[in-house]
Amino acid sequence: MIAVVIPCYRETAAVLSVIAAVPPPVDRIYCVDDGCPDGTGDLVERECADPRVTVLRHARNRGVGGAMATGYLQALADGAEIIVKIDGDGQMAPRLIPAFVEPIRAGRADYVKGNRFFRPETVAAMPTVRLVGNAVLSFLNKFSSGYWQIFDPTNGFTAIHARVLWLMPLERIDRSYLFETEMLYRLGTLRAVVLDLPVKPVYGDERSHLVPHRMILPLLGRHGANFLRRIVYCYFLRDFSVASLEWLLGPALILFGLIFGASAWASAGASGVEATAGTVMLAALPIILGVQALLSALNFDSANQPRTPIHPTLGDLLDETEEGVGPRTASPTNPETDHGAGGDGGE
Known part of the structure; x- marks a missing residue:
């Protein structure tokens, strides 16, 4: 009917x-x-x-x-x-x-x-x-x-x-x-x-x-x-895959990079000493990797219809x-x- x-x-x-x-x-x-x-x-x-x-x-x-x-x-x-x-x-x-x-x-x-x-x-x-x-x-x-x-x-x-x-x-x-x-x-x-x-x-x-x-x-x-x-x-509840790890690691890496970068910037401003290239990379690399992980998770999600x-x-x-x-x-x-x-x- x-x-x-x-x-x-x-x-x-x-x-x-x-x-x-x-x-x-x-x-x-x-x-x-x-x-x-x-x-x-x-x-x-x-x-x-x-x-x-x-x-x-x-x-x-x-x-x-x-x-x-x-x-x-x-x-x-x-x-x-x-x-x-x-x-x-x-x-x-x-x-x-x-x-x-x-x-x-x-x-x-x-x-x-x-x-x-x-x-x-x-x-x-x-x-x-x-x-x-x-x-x-x-x-x-x-x-x-x-x-x-x-x-x-x-x-x-x-x-x-x-x-x-x-x-x-x-x-x-x-x-x-x-x-x-x-x-x-x-x-x-x-x-x-x-x-x-x-x-x-x-x-x-x-x-x-x-x-x-x-x-x-x-x-x-x-x-x-x-x-x-x-x-x-x-x-996470119904299934677990590589994309699940990417959903976890992506935000975590981005958050770490932002917190570390902000802390390093504040420390450099207070001491008057410029941050080293290694410090900058240590802040930027997790953010880059985190964004890549989230993009990969979204790509998996779009193909997972x-x-x-x-x-x-x-x-x-x-x-x-x-x-x-x-x-x-x-x-x-x-x-x-x-x-x-x-x-x-x-x-």
């Missing part, structure tokens, strides 16, 4: 046309009214006659991550095999859903996402602020997720296999605009295969709510923390967990979520 989740917040202008464009291979459509002040959920229930549609409601706004967690859990409980995410603003083409589903069904990927940077024409049409912002986010995401060949991490057109989604800690994934990048970080720790597909977005008169200068510090902090966690988990999808082998593992958790037994129980049925054309 293929399911589509549409997080909705102030989407009354386009959500009905988005739903109408979802192609027949999709079996279920979940519209998550994320505490929407203009009543997107009410509009869908009143105006949409598509029997595939179910409206899920949040009493208060939880962000795109919270809306997706609710939609994902409901789709899993209903037995969905592949779950697609599209936005309700009309910037994505639902006709492309089969193209996102096919690589997963064929066993070539665990997670498929859109890439608006694939064609030069698409990049040229992108607003400058979004172009720069997405380029910076893409660069930071390469470090934090380990997917060095993936671009446009904030793209909201995605598809994921249910078996992989079962392993994702949805309750811990960021609820804000970092939801998609957090998904990539979590997928990286699972060694899931991620595939980029070219998409052409449609930009209207809507304005982004993101303020670039206010995002810099939170982004650096979040991606930096994820990068360190990923390195510790992937190179997962190549084999994990979802074909996860079926038995999910059935044999100690808690017995699997698609047949889990439920998206959430006391703050009201479930309403849509698709009946209203009263």
Whole structure:
């Protein structure tokens, strides 16, 4: 079964046309009214006659991550095999859903996402602020997720296999605009295969709510923390290799060189005697070797991307967990979520 989740917040202008464009291979459509002040959920229930549609409601706004967690859990409980995410603003083409589903069904990927940077024409049409912002986010995401060949991490057109989604800690994934990048970080720790597909977005008169200068510090902090966690988990807890030694030696050598050099410089300044060439080399050489070690570790990391999808082998593992958790037994129980049925054309 293929399911589509549409997080909705102030989407009354386009959500009905988005739903109408979802192609027949999709079996279920979940519209998550994320505490929407203009009543997107009410509009869908009143105006949409598509029997595939179910409206899920949040009493208060939880962000795109919270809306997706609710939609994902409901789709899993209903037995969905592949779950697609599209936005309700009309910037994505639902006709492309089969193209996102096919690589997963064929066993070539665990997670498929859109890439608006694939064609030069698409990049040229992108607003400058979004172009720069997405380029910076893409660069930071390469470090934090380990997917060095993936671009446009904030793209909201995605598809994921249910078996992989079962392993994702949805309750811990960021609820804000970092939801998609957090998904990539979590997928990286699972060694899931991620595939980029070219998409052409449609930009209207809507304005982004993101303020670039206010995002810099939170982004650096979040991606930096994820990068360190990923390195510790992937190179020291789950595995150990030459790259693990380089991750240790690189910073240690650089730190030693900087401390020794600063100490020698201070000592020379206090005594009035210039440092010898040997002292300078003793400070510079560890820094050079440390930088080389880190570059070598990054090169190994970029070549260490997962190549084999994990979802074909996860079926038995999910059935044999100690808690017995699997698609047949889990439920998206959430006391703050009201479930309403849509698709009946209203009263």
